[in-house]
Structures are given as C-alpha cells and as structure tokens.
Amino acid sequence: MLTAAGVGWTALTLGGTVGVLGVPRLLAPNVTAEPEVLVDIGELAGYAQVSLGTVDERFKRQGFWVVRLPEGLVALSTSCTHLGCLLNWDDRDGRFKCPCHGSGFDLAGVNREGPAPRPLERLRVTVEDGRVIVDGRRRFRGERGEWGHSESMVRLEPSAES
Numbered sequence: 001m002l003t004a005a006g007v008g009w010t011a012l013t014l015g016g017t018v019g020v021l022g023v024p025r026l027l028a029p030n031v032t033a034e035p036e037v038l039v040d041i042g043e044l045a046g047y048a049q050v051s052l053g054t055v056d057e058r059f060k061r062q063g064f065w066v067v068r069l070p071e072g073l074v075a076l077s078t079s080c081t082h083l084g085c086l087l088n089w090d091d092r093d094g095r096f097k098c099p100c101h102g103s104g105f106d107l108a109g110v111n112r113e114g115p116a117p118r119p120l121e122r123l124r125v126t127v128e129d130g131r132v133i134v135d136g137r138r139r140f141r142g143e144r145g146e147w148g149h150s151e152s153m154v155r156l157e158p159s160a161e162s
C-alpha cells in the first residue's frame with residue numbers, strides 16, 4: 001500500500017533522478033564548434049549585390065554567419081558570448097537568439113538582451129584574388145574596440161538600397 005509519505009519519496013527520487021540526468025546537459029550545452037580555419041566563401045563581386053541586412057546561413061555549421069551591413073561584410077561567430085551555446089538567426093525578429101538562456105544579438109552582433117556580457121566575435125575576412133576568405137584563427141572583439149580593424153570587415157560600397 002502506498003502511503004502519502006511513500007508517494008512523496010517516490011516523487012522526490014524521480015525528481016532527483018531527472019535532475020541528475022539533466023546535469024550532463026548543463027555541463028555540455030549545445031555549444032558551437034570552433035570555426036574552420038580558412039573558408040573561401042565566394043567571389044566578392046557576388047556579395048556586393050547582396051541586400052543590406054542579409055544573413056547568409058550557409059556557413060553556420062562552419063561556425064559563422066556572413067552578414068551584409070551598410071558598411072561592408074562581416075563574419076560573425078555563431079557562439080554565444082555567455083556560455084558558448086550555438087545561436088540561431090531569427091529572421092522575424094532580426095536577432096541572433098540563444099536557445100540556452102535567452103540572449104539576443106542584433107545584426108551587427110551587438111548584445112541587446114539576456115545575460116551575454118559582450119558582442120559576438122567577428123572573424124577575420126580578407127579578399128584574395130577576388131574571393132572572400134574567412135579565417136577562424138583571428139577574432140575581433142567589439143568591446144575592445146577591435147571592430148575598427150581593417151580585417152574585421154570587407155568594406156563594400158553602399159548598395160543601391162542604402
């Protein structure tokens with residue numbers, strides 16, 4: 001016969017078990033893989049035609065997004081600056097959103113909501129023989145004033161929309 005105390009202990013035990021099983025999930029959240037070292041993302045001429053505010057998600061599995069900002073092209077890390085979870089692009093809200101604790105980043109990578117303490121990192125971008133190359137070995141951090149570095153962005157002429 002199950003008493004009230006027995007039900008309580010069973011619930012407590014099950015709750016504890018679920019809690020213990022959940023610990024590995026907390027210790028190893030949905031973290032982003034490190035960006036590949038060198039990635040050729042295509043011809044510069046093609047990106048010059050891309051609309052402002054476009055987020056190219058083709059390279060997400062390689063650890064970055066390519067974003068067309070008014071002043072040029074940046075490669076934003078897909079790793080949340082809170083605890084490193086893999087972010088998602090939310091086209092409707094125009095934000096990079098973190099599924100772990102709710103941080104949100106704007107199109108430029110600036111942290112706008114949630115616990116993320118700093119902007120997304122930008123990966124080095126250069127142009128070689130007319131092709132845009134993203135280099136995951138070199139990162140630029142906005143809060144350190146590094147986004148002004150010439151290799152944190154490929155400068156583009158404003159598109160017809162701007």
Ligand code: FES
Pocket residue numbers: 080081082083084085098099100101102103114115116
């Ligand atoms: S890891 Fe992104 S908000 Fe915590």
